[in-house]
Amino acid sequence: MPRYQPANSLESPRFSGIRTFARLPYVQTAEEVDVAVVGLPFDTGVTYKVGARFGPEAVRSASAILRPYNRELKVNVFETLSCIDYGDAPVVPGFIHESYGAIARTLQPLAEAGIIPLSIGGDHSITLGELRALAAVHGPLALVHFDAHCDLWDSYFGQKYTHGTPFRRALEEGLLRPDHSIQLGMRGPVYDEDDVQLSQQLGFLALSTTELLTYTPDELGQLVRDRVGTAKVFLSFDVDFFDPAFAPGTGTPEVGGPTSAQGLAYLRACAGLDWVGADVVEVLPAHDSAQITAQLAAQVGYEFLSMVAWRRQHPEAALAIAPHHISLV
Numbered sequence: 001m002p003r004y005q006p007a008n009s010l011e012s013p014r015f016s017g018i019r020t021f022a023r024l025p026y027v028q029t030a031e032e033v034d035v036a037v038v039g040l041p042f043d044t045g046v047t048y049k050v051g052a053r054f055g056p057e058a059v060r061s062a063s064a065i066l067r068p069y070n071r072e073l074k075v076n077v078f079e080t081l082s083c084i085d086y087g088d089a090p091v092v093p094g095f096i097h098e099s100y101g102a103i104a105r106t107l108q109p110l111a112e113a114g115i116i117p118l119s120i121g122g123d124h125s126i127t128l129g130e131l132r133a134l135a136a137v138h139g140p141l142a143l144v145h146f147d148a149h150c151d152l153w154d155s156y157f158g159q160k161y162t163h164g165t166p167f168r169r170a171l172e173e174g175l176l177r178p179d180h181s182i183q184l185g186m187r188g189p190v191y192d193e194d195d196v197q198l199s200q201q202l203g204f205l206a207l208s209t210t211e212l213l214t215y216t217p218d219e220l221g222q223l224v225r226d227r228v229g230t231a232k233v234f235l236s237f238d239v240d241f242f243d244p245a246f247a248p249g250t251g252t253p254e255v256g257g258p259t260s261a262q263g264l265a266y267l268r269a270c271a272g273l274d275w276v277g278a279d280v281v282e283v284l285p286a287h288d289s290a291q292i293t294a295q296l297a298a299q300v301g302y303e304f305l306s307m308v309a310w311r312r313q314h315p316e317a318a319l320a321i322a323p324h325h326i327s328l329v
Contacts, residue, residue: 002082003032006068014064020085021059021120021301022066027084030113034081034312035305037118038106039088040279042099045125045163047156049251055283055297056088056120058249062291063298070306072268077302080309086110086117096125096161103129104136111137111276116308118301121281123251124151124163127236128170134234134277135175142180142231143167143204144224144270146263147238148187148254150199150206163282171202178203180231182224184266185209185241188254209257212266221269228273235278237267237300239293247296249288260296264303271307272314278304 006023020026021037039056046052068078077083089106091099103126107117111134119130124147135141145151149164152171156162161169170176183199187209190196199206205227207215215223239247243257258266280297288294 001079002034004082004084005078009067019057019060019064021298022063022083024083024085026087028086029084030110030115032082033084033113033115035083035116035118035308036086036110037083037120037301038086038110040091040103040119040122040126040129041088042091042093042096042121042126043123044094045096045161046123046251047162047164049284049287051284051286052121052123052251052282053093054285055122055281058283058285058288058291058294059120059280059297059301060085062294063301065295066298066302070302073271073306073310075306075309075313077305077309080312081305083305099126100129100132104133107133107277108136116275117277118304119277119279120297120301121279121283124236124238124281125161125166126281127279128161128166130277130279131170131175131234132173138232138276140174140177141276142177142228142233143182143236144228144233144273145181145183145236146185146241146267147183147236148185148209148240148257149238149252150183150186150204152198152202152204168202177231180228181205182227183207184212184220185257187256213258213262217265217269220266221271224270225272230274232276233273234276235270235304237278237280238282239280239297239300240282242296247293249284249286249293250282251284251287252282264299267300267303268307271310273307273311275304275308275311
């Protein structure tokens, strides 16, 4: 059995104990760890509603309901992986460059030790700090990006570093491989017609929500695997990918999005990729209701852990067509 596992909820109530992700042990170590969950509670890169600094706390609290066995991927996550909650990076509220440094200094040693970080945001600006840390170890990465927005704008209010610009800066810094990257779920009004073509102009494959919903999960999974190939890959999941009926607690909601069932099925269908890190971002608890968004974000994090565990159990099938049981129909 892996060294680090969650508390057994058949022996201690889920509502007891310190709030960590999925009731994992809070340990700051790189020894005998496969995946480390890290909170990145920074939200002063936003251009609209603030409050995602409390996202890690909310997602951890909601995640207490998670159980070890993923019935869709048919994998026991915590019998396969040694997982910990590493705590939070020491971000600096209001100072984005100092926070990028803190994020990189927290995550890079984990990546150097062969650990896969799962980060809980925070607004989407945090991803640039993550990519700097991971690309320093693995080289330029493929990106699988679930979001209502491309986050490739050049600037907001004359500022180059916001939650709407992280992937533009990452491209400029050579952290991403756009020809192996895909963005899923783009929708909503934009500033002008050029914004619609921005992803393609910068080398990404992008599917609007309308286009995405024409794919079955199996078809989408194969498209993603064909695009990514053998590249090391980072998952970035903004909860505004979902329709706000399913994720109301977020800063820039866009109506007309996928349901929670559809989105999770599309995510699971990406099993088999060579994941080196992930984040789940833009949870604003103050705008949430009954932990709806926090619960969904926790499930997204759990599905990522499940995909890492699935690949560990099926290395021979890493780039093959995903088996039928990993999608919802």
